[in-house]
Amino acid sequence: xxxxxxxxxxxxxxxxxxxxxxxxxxxxxxxxxxxxxxxxxxxxxxxxxxxxxxxxxxxxxxxxxxxxxxxxxxxxxxxxxxxxxxxxxxxxxxxxxxxxxxxx
Numbered sequence: 798x799x800x801x802x803x804x805x806x807x808x809x810x811x812x813x814x815x816x817x818x819x820x821x822x823x824x825x826x827x828x829x830x831x832x833x834x835x836x837x838x839x840x841x842x843x844x845x846x847x848x849x850x851x852x853x854x855x856x857x858x859x860x861x862x863x864x865x866x867x868x869x870x871x872x873x874x875x876x877x878x879x880x881x882x883x884x885x886x887x888x889x890x891x892x893x894x895x896x897x898x899x900x901x
Contacts, residue, residue: 813876826864833857865899 815823837853873892880888 819871823864823868826860826867830857830860830864833860869895869899
C-alpha cells in the first residue's frame with residue numbers, strides 16, 4: 798500500500814501512498830479545521846470578544862495537535878518500521894528531527 802521510495806516529480810521529497818480511507822479521514826479532519834479557522838476569521842470581522850476568539854484558537858490548536866498525533870503514529874507504524882526493516886537507519890535521524898520540530 799505505501800511506497801516511501803517514490804519521489805515527488807520535480808523535487809527530492811519522498812511520497813507515501815495512502816489508502817482511500819486514510820486519505821478521506823485526513824482530509825475530513827483538515828476540512829473541519831479549515832472551517833474552524835474560517836469561523837475565527839468571521840469572529841474577528843464581527844468584532845467578537847477577545848477571550849471568545851482565544852478559546853476558538855485554542856480549539857484549532859488542539860485539533861491540529863490531534864491530527865499530528867494520528868499522522869505521526871501512522872508514520873511510525875508504516876514508513877519508519879518498513880525503513881528500519883530494510884536497514885535504512887537514517888530514518889531514525891529523520892524521525893528525531895521531526896519530533897524536535899513538533900516539540901517546539
